Amino acid sequence: MTSQVRLRLLPSARCLYDDPIHVKVAGLKSRQLVVLKAQSIDDKGVLFNSSAVYRADGNGEIDLERDPSLRGSYTGVEPMGLLWSLRADTMHTKFHKSHAEKPHFVKFSVLEEEGLGTALAEITNERQLLADGVSRLYVKTGNIRGVLFTPPGEGPFPAVLDLYTFGGGLSERRACLLANRGFVVLTVALYGHDDLPKKVQELHLDYFEEAIEFLRNAPKVCGNRVGVISLSKSGDLALSIATYLSHVAATVWINGCNANVALPLYYRKRQILAALMFDISRIVTTESGALNIKDGINNPMAEENKDTLIPIEQAMGRFLFVAAADDLNWDSCAFVNQMVKRLKLHGKDNFESIFYPASGHYLEPPYGPYCPSSFHGVVGKPTLWGGEPRSHAAAEIHLWRKIQEFFKMHLISDAAVTKAML
Incomplete structure (x- = not known):
């Protein structure tokens, strides 16, 4: 040199x-x-x-x-x-x-x-990924399998449940980065991790209810309510959590669906939502060998699928809907428009929406490598995620700041109300 x-x-x-x-x-x-x-x-x-x-x-x-x-x-x-x-x-x-x-x-x-x-x-x-002073605690209690991140200092801090994606295993990246910015964050695995089943045929809200209770009672947590952040399939899980469970003040939905997708959802041993499925005849194979599955999912608004739609108008907390205009996993923008219409019809204004032009499905914390395509855990083959790299990177920078602002506004203010009531 x-x-x-x-x-x-x-x-x-x-x-x-x-x-x-x-x-x-x-x-x-x-x-x-x-x-x-x-x-x-x-x-x-x-x-x-x-x-x-x-x-x-x-x-x-x-x-x-x-x-x-x-x-x-x-x-x-x-x-x-x-x-x-x-x-x-x-x-x-x-x-x-x-x-x-x-x-x-x-x-x-x-x-x-x-x-x-x-x-x-x-x-x-x-x-x-982990800032100096932020603690990392592996959680294996009851049914919960996950990791709890806690900022340094006395706190108290707002609390967030991070669902990341529906994929098996456990991803810590987004959760610890949020903890670096002043949140107590619990990220949980849904399957394929530790002693959890390698595959699942159904999902149960009871698991997330247990996780929320654990998070609310964690050291240094302020207030009585928590936030939830999601991406992709976990977006509909986040909607169901906000709709059916207590103590959820703010939910970030990123490129998800407005209906319960792929697996039936249960709560207290009773099925509460059927599963919205896919039509493989509408999936397109591209020259690269990756699939374009954007049109593969069935229409959640069709009469025959009404038992898969999540009644989000029942939720008491706030929503941040985030959609990428070039999402090739499914039509996230259309799902946001359908949710906004539903909430407005019920006289609700507890939401805000962001649309990112030329961005793809995997909107993650900024400065990581852009991913145009990769293996899809549900489809079982490589799929396209969409987006133009430069625009996608810019969207991630903007969204990361917006997520933190949204949670601080609605979780810290909730804590102040709770303290005043006490």
């Missing part, structure tokens, strides 16, 4: 996963063309890469907040482009980073644009 070339990550090479960094290069020749490259290995050992060609200014410097990428994994001025454009060599591969105690390490390199691509400078960005 050439010692005179300096690659810096500001304010520090060590940061939180959802914090931006400022990438700067100095010591190059005037107007020199170089390749900036990023590499990272996920929890499954898969290598992800991104690269972009930049031209130094007259002083031999490059500033990713000022200078455009000329070609590569992205073009234009994209300060965090090297992170969200990380891709695996194998198609239909999703980036897996779910263990809170394992940082996301990204190696940044400056390479010569011509010749053999000799490395001129390198630096590693350590992106922590």
Whole structure:
């Protein structure tokens, strides 16, 4: 490596996963063309890469907040482009980073644009999922299998139940990142983890009722009510939790459905919702081999499916509906419009909606690799998720701030009301 070339990550090479960094290069020749490259290995050992060609200014410097990428994994001025454009060599591969105690390490390199691509400078960005002082407690009590994250300090803090997705196993990423921002968060596995069944034929709200009670009684929790955050299939679970269970003040629904999907839902040993199913004849196989399943789900508004619709007008808390306009898993925007119409017909105004143009299904915490397609646990094959990478990345940044604002507004204010009543 050439010692005179300096690659810096500001304010520090060590940061939180959802914090931006400022990438700067100095010591190059005037107007020199170089390749900036990023590499990272996920929890499954898969290598992800991104690269972009930049031209130094007259002083031999490059500033990713000022200078455009000329070609590569992205073009234009994209300060965090090297992170969200990380891709695996194998198609239909999703980036897996779910263990809170394992940082996301990204190696940044400056390479010569011509010749053999000799490395001129390198630096590693350590992106922590778990902030200093945040506690992680594995929960195995009663039927609950999950992880509880608690911020440092005396608190009390607002509490959130994180359902993440319907997939088997347990993902800690979003939950611990919320805890870093001042929430007590319990993320739970639904199946395929610890001693839970590897597969399920039905779901029971009793499990989530137990989880809510555990969370409400956890140390440092303020108020009497909790928030719920979801994504995809867990979106309809979140709606049912908010509708049928007590103590839910705020629910974030991201790219879900307004009906109970795939599995019948039970509560106290009685089925309360039938399952909305799919019609495989409407699923399209694309040239890449991935499926486009957007039109595969049956119409929840059809008369024959009315027993799958969730009566969200009965919910006492607030809703934040989030839909990606290019969601190829299903038509999230249509489901939001149907829910809004239903609530308004019942005289309810306890909701707000956000639509993100050119964004795909997996809206997650920001600065992670964009995923255009991957294996679908329910379908059993790779599927397209939709979205344009740049727009999707911008949506994740905006949504992450909005989620925190929404929960703080409705959970902390609820705590204040509860305290006043006491």
